[in-house]
Amino acid sequence: MKMLSIEEREMIRDAVTAAEAxxxxxxxxxxxxxxxxxxFIPTMLAALVALFSPGLVLAYGVTWSAADLYLLQGTVFxxxxxxxxxxxxxxxxxxxxxxxxxxxxxxYLQFFKLGLHTAPERATVMIYVSLAERSIHLLADHGINRxxxxxxxxxxxxxxxxxxxxxxxxxxxxxxxxxxxxIMKQHFPGHAEDANRFRNDLVIIE
Numbered sequence: 001m002k003m004l005s006i007e008e009r010e011m012i013r014d015a016v017t018a019a020e021a022x023x024x025x026x027x028x029x030x031x032x033x034x035x036x037x038x039x040f041i042p043t044m045l046a047a048l049v050a051l052f053s054p055g056l057v058l059a060y061g062v063t064w065s066a067a068d069l070y071l072l073q074g075t076v077f078x079x080x081x082x083x084x085x086x087x088x089x090x091x092x093x094x095x096x097x098x099x100x101x102x103x104x105x106x107x108y109l110q111f112f113k114l115g116l117h118t119a120p121e122r123a124t125v126m127i128y129v130s131l132a133e134r135s136i137h138l139l140a141d142h143g144i145n146r147x148x149x150x151x152x153x154x155x156x157x158x159x160x161x162x163x164x165x166x167x168x169x170x171x172x173x174x175x176x177x178x179x180x181x182x183i184m185k186q187h188f189p190g191h192a193e194d195a196n197r198f199r200n201d202l203v204i205i206e
Contacts, residue, residue, distance in 0.1 A: 020181075028198050108139065114203065144188065155179075
């Protein structure tokens with residue numbers, strides 16, 4: 001996925017502004033290029049390949065000295081590191097469960113780093129999208145979670161995930177923002193005096 005243009009960011013900002021006009025809750029859209037570097041997994045795999053490389057040589061009946069086998073291990077390790085650390089390859093070899101855990105962790109960190117837990121009504125929802133992992137996480141403060149179940153947010157996430165595959169990231173954000181606004185309006189309707197606690201611009205984490 002490519003980074004969003006200025007016009008696309010403005011579309012997301014305008015959608016947040018329109019959504020917050022009907023609710024006293026807050027909606028914050030966050031876009032991360034990646035939620036982790038995942039350098040530890042290619043390093044582990046390279047080490048495993050290097051560890052077993054002498055066994056493959058010996059299995060074919062080739063007799064090498066200990067020094068040659070050590071040299072082989074070092075060479076295999078370096079080559080495997082170079083190949084597996086290519087960004088496109090590195091992301092492909094990382095298990096989906098690991099990506100989901102790292103993305104969820106980063107989403108939680110950003111929620112508190114941005115101070116989204118400080119809104120008086122505790123009715124803030126963060127829509128977090130991580131480009132590299134192609135992962136979406138919704139985090140809601142306990143004010144809105146008193147009324148919305150985890151299944152509610154799972155349904156929004158599923159709709160955004162389907163939309164991002166068919167129509168792209170911008171439409172996915174717009175879909176998510178609209179759905180979250182409908183949920184929040186039911187329990188936290190807007191009032192003229194409501195203050196906008198957080199900026200409506202898309203927060204980008206590079």
